[in-house]
Amino acid sequence: MSLFSFGCIADIMLTDDDRARLVRLSKAVEEPARLLSCELEPGHRGDHYARGSAAASPPMWVRWASAGSVVIVPRPLCGTPRPGSPRGTCKLPVGHDGGCDAGR
Numbered sequence: 001m002s003l004f005s006f007g008c009i010a011d012i013m014l015t016d017d018d019r020a021r022l023v024r025l026s027k028a029v030e031e032p033a034r035l036l037s038c039e040l041e042p043g044h045r046g047d048h049y050a051r052g053s054a055a056a057s058p059p060m061w062v063r064w065a066s067a068g069s070v071v072i073v074p075r076p077l078c079g080t081p082r083p084g085s086p087r088g089t090c091k092l093p094v095g096h097d098g099g100c101d102a103g104r
Contacts, residue, residue: 008038010048012062018070025072026053026060036062041098049093061093 014022014034022032036050053060058076078090080100090100 008040008042008044008048010038010064010066012036012048012050012064012070014062014070018062018072022052022060022062022072025074026056028053028055028060030055039092040096044096044098046097049096059093 012035014032014036019032019034022028026032032052036052038044038048039050040048047063047065050062051059052062052072056074058074061073061075063071063073073093075093075095078092078094078096078100080090082089082100092100
């Protein structure tokens with residue numbers, strides 16, 4: 001987790017099995033990070049989401065509840081227009097809880 005993050009503070013440490021599954025499902029060339037941080041806004045409801053592989057189409061997201069069970073899901077980007085934002089559109093998964101981009 002970055003000390004300069006403006007999003008949710010939840011992190012998850014992926015197991016070797018989680019990482020292998022992510023590589024297999026996303027057909028990733030690079031090894032995924034072991035530690036992932038939720039990309040949603042602080043105080044969001046429901047599960048946490050972190051980008052597992054942006055290279056896959058659609059991107060692969062790691063979803064977990066506070067209890068820590070990991071689910072890897074393909075989910076397209078939200079894409080909500082963000083006028084005035086350098087990012088242009090929301091890069092969170094479609095259907096995410098809370099506001100778009102969570103300040104990242």
